Amino acid sequence: MNIIVCMKQVPDTQKVRIDPERGTLIRKGVPAITNPFDESGLEMALELKETLGGSVTVLTMGIPDSECMLRDALSLGADSGILLTDASFSGADTLATSYTLSKGIERIGNFDLLIFGKQAIDGDTAQVGPEVAGLLDLPLITFVSGVIEAADTYIVVERMLDNGKEILRSDFPLVISVVKAANRLRMPSIDRIIGSFNRKILKYGLQDIGAEEGRCGLKGSPTRVKKIFTPKQRSRVEYLDGSLEEKGRGFVELIREKGLLVL
Amino acid sequence: MTEVRKVRTQSRRYHTSLERETWVSLWVIIEKKKEEVHPVTLELLTKGRELCADLQETLVAVIPGAIGEGDEHVLSLFGAQEILEVRTMEENPASFDLYAEALCMAVGEEKPSIILAGATAFGRTLMPLLAVRLRTGLTADCTELDIDRDRKLLLQTRPAFGGNILAVIECAQSKPQMATVRPHVFKMAKVENAKKPVIRCRSYSPLLKRSAELLERVVEDEKTDITQADIIVAGGRGLGKPEGFELLHTLADSLGGMTGASRGAVDLGWISPVHQVGQTGHTVNPKLYLACGISGAVQHITGMKGAEMIIAINEDPEAPIFEIADYGIIGDLYDIIPAIIEALPKGGPSGNRSV
Numbered sequence: 136m137n138i139i140v141c142m143k144q145v146p147d148t149q150k151v152r153i154d155p156e157r158g159t160l161i162r163k164g165v166p167a168i169t170n171p172f173d174e175s176g177l178e179m180a181l182e183l184k185e186t187l188g189g190s191v192t193v194l195t196m197g198i199p200d201s202e203c204m205l206r207d208a209l210s211l212g213a214d215s216g217i218l219l220t221d222a223s224f225s226g227a228d229t230l231a232t233s234y235t236l237s238k239g240i241e242r243i244g245n246f247d248l249l250i251f252g253k254q255a256i257d258g259d260t261a262q263v264g265p266e267v268a269g270l271l272d273l274p275l276i277t278f279v280s281g282v283i284e285a286a287d288t289y290i291v292v293e294r295m296l297d298n299g300k301e302i303l304r305s306d307f308p309l310v311i312s313v314v315k316a317a318n319r320l321r322m323p324s325i326d327r328i329i330g331s332f333n334r335k336i337l338k339y340g341l342q343d344i345g346a347e348e349g350r351c352g353l354k355g356s357p358t359r360v361k362k363i364f365t366p367k368q369r370s371r372v373e374y375l376d377g378s379l380e381e382k383g384r385g386f387v388e389l390i391r392e393k394g395l396l397v398l
Numbered sequence: 399m400t401e402v403r404k405v406r407t408q409s410r411r412y413h414t415s416l417e418r419e420t421w422v423s424l425w426v427i428i429e430k431k432k433e434e435v436h437p438v439t440l441e442l443l444t445k446g447r448e449l450c451a452d453l454q455e456t457l458v459a460v461i462p463g464a465i466g467e468g469d470e471h472v473l474s475l476f477g478a479q480e481i482l483e484v485r486t487m488e489e490n491p492a493s494f495d496l497y498a499e500a501l502c503m504a505v506g507e508e509k510p511s512i513i514l515a516g517a518t519a520f521g522r523t524l525m526p527l528l529a530v531r532l533r534t535g536l537t538a539d540c541t542e543l544d545i546d547r548d549r550k551l552l553l554q555t556r557p558a559f560g561g562n563i564l565a566v567i568e569c570a571q572s573k574p575q576m577a578t579v580r581p582h583v584f585k586m587a588k589v590e591n592a593k594k595p596v597i598r599c600r601s602y603s604p605l606l607k608r609s610a611e612l613l614e615r616v617v618e619d620e621k622t623d624i625t626q627a628d629i630i631v632a633g634g635r636g637l638g639k640p641e642g643f644e645l646l647h648t649l650a651d652s653l654g655g656m657t658g659a660s661r662g663a664v665d666l667g668w669i670s671p672v673h674q675v676g677q678t679g680h681t682v683n684p685k686l687y688l689a690c691g692i693s694g695a696v697q698h699i700t701g702m703k704g705a706e707m708i709i710a711i712n713e714d715p716e717a718p719i720f721e722i723a724d725y726g727i728i729g730d731l732y733d734i735i736p737a738i739i740e741a742l743p744k745g746g747p748s749g750n751r752s753v
Contacts, residue, residue, distance in 0.1 A: 148560035149696040171677070233530060256677075257559050260538040265526035274495065274609045277523045280671075291613070296519050297625050297680065299617030299672055303492075305610035315678045357535035361553070362566040372710075372726045382727050383737030386709065389725060393707055395629060395653070395686055396743065 136189035136287060136307075137246045138180040141236060141267070142173040142208065144201040145257045169204050172252025174320040176313045180250055181212045181321065183285055190214040192243060196224055196235050202336055209331035210323040217243060221340035226353030229258070233266035235351050238344040240271065247307035248290065253278060253314045264312035274305050277312045421511035421573050423456040423480070424449055427501075428473070429520050435472050437626055438516030438581040443476040445543060445584040446514060449552070452545040455511060458482050459595070460504075462497040462524075463489055470597065477589040482508065483599040492612035498527035499604035505532060507600065510574050512552050514543075517578035518625070529576050535569035536576040539681075541583055541704075552577065560700055580704075581625045582683035622656070622672050629655025629686045632675055632702070633663055636691020636712060636731070640668035646690060649735050652742055658682065658702075660692050676701035690731045694719025711735070 146165045180191045193208040195201050196219040205216030219239045227235065240249065249271075251264030261277075268275035276294055283302060284291040294301045295314050341348060349355060375385040390396055426446050429436040443459065450457045459478035461469065464485060473481055484504045490496050505513075505528075513528070515521035517539045529536035541564070542555035552575045554567045569575040624630060631650040633643055643657065650657045659673040675682055677697040687705035692698060694710070694717055702708070703722060710723035711731045720726045727734055 146559070148562060151559050151562050228535065229526070230530065230533065230535065259558055259560070260536075261522050262526040262529070262536060262538060265523060266530035269495075269498070269527045269530035272607070274607070275523070275527070276610050278519055294519075295671070296615075296617070298623035299615065301612060301616070302614040303610040304613050306608065309610070357533070357572040358537055358567050358569045360565050361568050364564055364566075366557070366561070366564050369708075369722060369724065372720045372723045375725060375727045379729075379733055379737040380741070382729070382734055383739075383741035386727070386738045387741045387743075389707075389709070390653070390686060393685065 136183060136187045136248065136285075138183060138189065138191045138248045138250060139240060139243060139246045140173070140176050140180045140191060140193050140208075140213070140250045141263075142177065142193055142195045142204060142252070143170045143255045144168070144195065144197055144204045145170045145255050148256050167200070167204075169207070170252050170255045172254060172256070172313060172315075174252075175316040176250040176252045177208055177211070177213070178318055178320045179279075179282060179313055179316040180248075182316070182318070183248070183282065184212065187285060187287065189247075192217060192246075194236065194239055194243070195219065196227075196232060196239070198225075199338075202338075205336050206331070207323070209334045209336070210328040211321055212327055213334075215334055216336040218336055218338045219340075219344065220338055221351075223341050223348050223352045223354075226356065227351060228356035228358045229260050229262040229266060230357055231351050231353075231355035233263050233270060234355060235344070235346055236263065237267050237270040238346040239339060240267070242339065242344045247309070249273070249308070249310045251310070251312045253312045261312065264310060268310035271310070273308055273310050275310045275312075276303050276305060278314050279311045280314045281317055421509045422454075423458045423508065423510045424453070425458050425460045425482075425508075425510040425513040425574070426478070427513065427515040427521065427524065428459050428461045428469070429516055429518060430466065431623070433466060433468070435469060436516060436518065436520075436581075437586065438518060438521075438579070440472070440476045440586040441581070441584040442514045442516065442579060443473070443478055444586045445579075447477045447589070449512070449543060449545055452547060453511070453550060456480060458508075458510065460484060460501070460513075462501060465597070470595065474592045474595050475588045476586065477592075478595045479593070481595045481597045483597070485599060485601040487601065487603040490609070493607075493609040494523050494527055495607050495609050496604060498524060498531060499607075500602045501528050502531040503602045503604065504600050505574060511550075513574045513576045515576075515578050517580040521578045525576060525578050532572075532574065532576075534572040534574060534576060535567075536578070537567045537569070538578050540577045540579050543577065543579070551575070560696070561703055580681060580683060582628075583704075624656050624658055624673060624675065625680055625682055627656035627658075627682065627684050629653045629688075630658040630675070630682055630684045630702075630705075631655055631688045631690065632658030632660065632673075632692060633669075633690050634660035634692030634698075635662040635666070636693065636714075637663065637668070638691070640666075642691070642731075643669050645732070645735055649688075649739055652739055653686075655684070655686070658687070660695075660698050689719050689723070690735065692719055693717045694722065 254261035537554040
């Protein structure tokens with residue numbers, strides 16, 4: 136079974152701070168991490184490979200430094216890595232990113248399953264997976280929360296709804312976006328790390344994937360960011376003190392003031 | 399085994415360009431929850447009225463599939479001026495691709511300037527599939543929508559970087575401008591004088607595509623959609639035992655709210671994932687979020703920081719939840735929650751449900 140996992144290196148948004156004076160984002164010194172949802176996607180792919188055999192290719196569109204994320208994936212058992220990197224790819228919104236990734240996937244060729252993490256924790260749009268599925272004209276299952284059954288030609292998965300779940304079956308080739316895998320991403324092992332030294336990470340630019348420059352990067356982005364600002368910060372917490380009865384009554388007063396108690 | 403997938407490169411006949419005549423309608427894609435119109439759709443129609451007033455455009459409720467009994471009435475109460483049914487020769491409610499194709503064809507003929515949908519599992523799947531076919535911009539999870547009157551453009555405000563920043567996005571070079579909005583971000587309000595909307599239907603036969611097959615749908619209870627709750631009483635590992643949720647259910651019922659949970663509690667099997675709030679669970683925007691025995695890991699905060707008021711009950715004064723809470727109660731929730739229930743006016747839960 137041939138699997139492609141799309142991954143993104145993102146700033147650790149949990150460590151991003153706001154400059155209290157200027158109200159801007161302090162990006163300096165914020166470590167780059169693998170998007171957590173993509174880690175789930177990779178773990179799912181590696182588990183499927185263990186059960187059914189085949190290969191796992193990891194793909195990313197990013198700056199040259201993103202190569203280390205692909206290297207880490209190889210050390211966990213992925214077979215090959217592809218980095219799409221080119222000045223013309225930068226500044227891309229979800230449409231342009233999806234187009235570029237699709238051209239990269241077209242270049243890779245055969246696959247059965249294409250896995251995306253549900254969303255990137257910097258952009259938070261959850262759009263790239265579905266848009267790539269649309270461009271490649273493939274069936275799509277979003278918000279996959281587990282694999283129930285997998286065979287050479289089909290897969291059965293669980294999909295998370297707002298108020299429940301669905302079980303869906305599809306033949307390959309298929310695109311899925313993943314909310315979580317059954318297990319956390321594994322740790323590297325010595326033999327896998329050593330085994331990964333021989334595996335290549337290929338770097339492709341605009342020409343290599345035959346992409347139209349006008350559809351990539353900022354040029355290919357119909358949406359533009361007009362302005363960025365920081366949300367109003369919440370004020371410091373106020374504690375309800377006193378005896379238990381006082382705390383209980385204090386709580387009820389709070390919600391009464393908010394109009395949440397209809398009497 | 400598998401053929402090489404070719405990327406759609408040619409401009410498909412549905413790809414629309416700005417050179418056509420004026421685009422003068424605003425679409426709200428109607429999502430159905432069982433037989434009823436999903437509340438987020440009514441919130442969007444309410445906001446849509448405001449935007450249409452600024453733009454002098456027509457508010458159209460678009461139904462993928464057949465219009466249901468009672469839909470017309472509800473949609474008119476919330477100001478839809480037109481209802482457009484977009485049908486396919488073969489109806490397949492599980493196939494987002496089919497509806498994206500049909501809607502794409504409808505956009506080509508109807509030319510809406512803006513398309514809005516709820517940022518639900520449904521909307522977050524359908525809208526990107528539609529946007530990519532139209533080769534237009536889509537902005538997810540908007541918290542504000544405004545109109546730039548000079549350029550007649552939709553200004554879309556949304557969070558990024560886990561909510562640490564807000565960005566204002568515009569899509570000036572292509573139409574339609576598309577956006578999704580989470581439930582509970584906008585308020586719903588009926589119109590003063592509901593008028594009967596014009597109902598039209600367009601039917602298409604998109605090329606039958608292979609899509610995933612729905613085997614089973616497991617919904618604990620159609621009503622258990624915590625994204626719809628005004629009040630959420632949530633529990634985490636600090637409950638110490640699954641029975642703790644019974645206490646939370648009692649409080650939630652008394653307040654007319656619903657029960658939520660952290661990933662920790664769900665992973666321990668104490669409550670079903672349908673109640674999970676957070677990065678791998680649901681994002682909620684209630685009026686009140688009461689976090690009980692929840693430490694406040696960032697992945698959890700991401701799912702509830704949009705709450706209007708956050709109150710935390712925790713024994714640990716150092717718990718990170720207090721950094722985001724508006725109010726905090728330090729102590730044992732097994733003492734505090736009964737004290738709250740005791741202090742509540744006795745009138746029954748129905749008196750407390752916000753309408």
